[in-house]
Amino acid sequence: MRRTLLGLAAAAAILHAVPAAAQTARPDQARFRELYRELVETNTTLSSGSCTQAAQQIAARLKAAGYADSRITLFSVPDHPKEGGIVAVLPGSSASAKPILLLAHIDVVEAKRADWTRDPFKLVEENGYLYARGTSDDKAMAAIWADDMVRFKESGYRPKRTIKMALTCGEETTYAFNGAQWLAQNRPDLVAAEFALNEGGGGDTDGHGKLLVQQMQVGEKAVQNFRVETRNPGGHSSQPVPDNAIYELAADLGRLAAYDFPLEMSDTTRTFFARTGATRADAIGKAMVALAANPQDKAAEAIVNTDKAYHSMLRTTCVATLLEGGHANNALPQRAAANINCRIFPGHRIEEIQAKLAEVMADPKATLTAVPPVRPTAKSPPLDAKVMGPATTLAAKYFPGVPVIPSMSTGATDGIFLEAIGIPVYGVPGPWGDPDGNGVHGLNERIEVRSLMVGRDYLTDLVKAYADKV
Incomplete structure (x- = not known):
């Protein structure tokens, strides 16, 4: 995964603004940090980790929040027992409204301790950033989706649309078992949705604290x-x-x-x-x-x-x-x-x-x-106002003066497998990154704490905006 970077310096006049409420720690943020820490510190590399363990940990949190076993599906295949994933479902009140799907991958790129300044599987906060493998790609999004599903259930929230969440393994390694592909080919009923929200979008800064743009990924190459x-x-x-x-x-x-x-x-x-x-x-x-x-x-x-x-x-x-x-x-x-x-x-x-x-x-x-593997033909989802509209409206609240621009990724995400079975996939705005790429796929991966927390609030409201409007 990664999105295309814009000409950042040319847009430096756009200022980054963060609501005051987002700068104050809240009890729900502390709980989220714990879920996020557990996920990040669970090694999910292909060589020595276990996505299955991470999925089981998320399942335990969902069950503690009140989800019935019938609303949680843990899956893996015999040949890849450590590369499993999870699908969870929060039923909506409308029988006719199509669901939305929250997609994220929980596997991460390999990280050698000898090469890193810090332990890559120990979450460390320094100078306003959180360091560890997967802090950004893609456990930030996976943790936000899982935390949303927990909070929605605990609060008694009843959306009009059913909300589904799929956390999968295999996105980072071409020849590994891919959970999103397996679901699309073997259990399309589990992930069937009007559209899906995924990685690939997000914000870009000038590297000095100014948020320049938010992107909505609408399409990707194969x-x-x-x-x-x-x-x-x-x-x-x-x-x-x-x-x-x-x-x-x-x-x-x-x-x-x-x-x-x-x-x-x-x-x-x-x-x-x-x-x-x-x-x-x-x-x-x-x-x-x-x-x-x-x-x-x-x-x-x-x-x-x-x-x-x-x-x-x-x-x-x-x-x-x-x-x-x-x-x-x-x-x-x-x-x-x-x-x-x-x-x-x-x-x-x-x-x-x-x-x-x-x-x-x-x-x-x-x-x-x-x-091999031969991937499906890439399909561009529609530039749909009912998807772009809420994202743009909420951006005005959370990121005043920052434009939301649709973009096409020149990289790749698991969205291509869902597109192949007719589910449009959008890489949503939210957390932002710096021009140097924040160490994603490289050494000392990091995410700004403000980016994670403000992005979480934005994405939670965005999910609700989509789920409550049919």
Whole structure:
């Protein structure tokens, strides 16, 4: 997971404001901190952790709040007993209103103690930040959703819509068991909803305490790896020939490097470029606005393409990421291969991109295959006013003067599996991060305490706004 960063410096005039009430510790915040601490300090890495344990701990809290066993589903599969998850249901009062789904993943990226300044699985607060693996990605959201479900039940809150929560494992590791995918394919009834709220959105700061923008992720690219391989009988290196597997692969990759997929825009990205560009006074900002108005404006495209994040938002991208070749220092190579990592613009099938790669490399002797797992075709959810409206209205309360802008992720989340079965997924605003990425997927991951607490209040009100309006 991560969202696309905006041109932050250009929007520095937008001030971050936090309601006074959010700055004062409350009893419910102390309880939340304990739930959050327990979740963060439960190791859920693939190598040595257990998502199943974390899910069971959340289940215990839900049962203590009054949920019947029939409203809680703990799931795993025999081959992956430690990669389980949980689905919980708070029934709504309306028989006709479709549910909403709160989705988050509870697995985290690996973290080596020797590399970290602090124990990555011990929550530490320093200088206004909370440090540990998963403090941001994605246990902040998972803890907020679980805390909401507990508080809603304890308070007797009865929403019009049924509220479902799915906390799953496997999002951070491509080849692991993926709980969201399993639910979509095996228990779609458990997660069926009109729409889902997920990671991928959130706020960006200038790194000095000013919140610049809140994003609503509306769509994401599909991730797919391909393997291109060249083969040759080889021979003794003392007698080289032009037909060389490594040279052939290099030529294929050279043609790929020179190719740029054509520009595309969705309703989301067109709105993103128009609104984000309007916040900037530089040449890129003006070009973004011009390109949103006329995607055929090649001069504007050339300027926007100088920003690698914006370039990626405008098209499918495919890039070589791994190489292998040869078998001995003194032998002509019999085989050479490369991994090509593609981030596919919504709406394009895997087979379509594979055919385009073959066309671009123009090498009938090479083999090109899709590397499992093969993910579903990415689908963009609608830029729906009933989703964007409440998020924008509440942002005016919690983040005065900060715009909420729809964006498309160039990365990936588990939302793609729900989109495949017809559930639109939105990465919601709320907690914010700094320009350096807050150590997500890297060393010394952190989240600002204000970000966590204010974001929690915002998301709680947002869930209620969606759940009470049919």
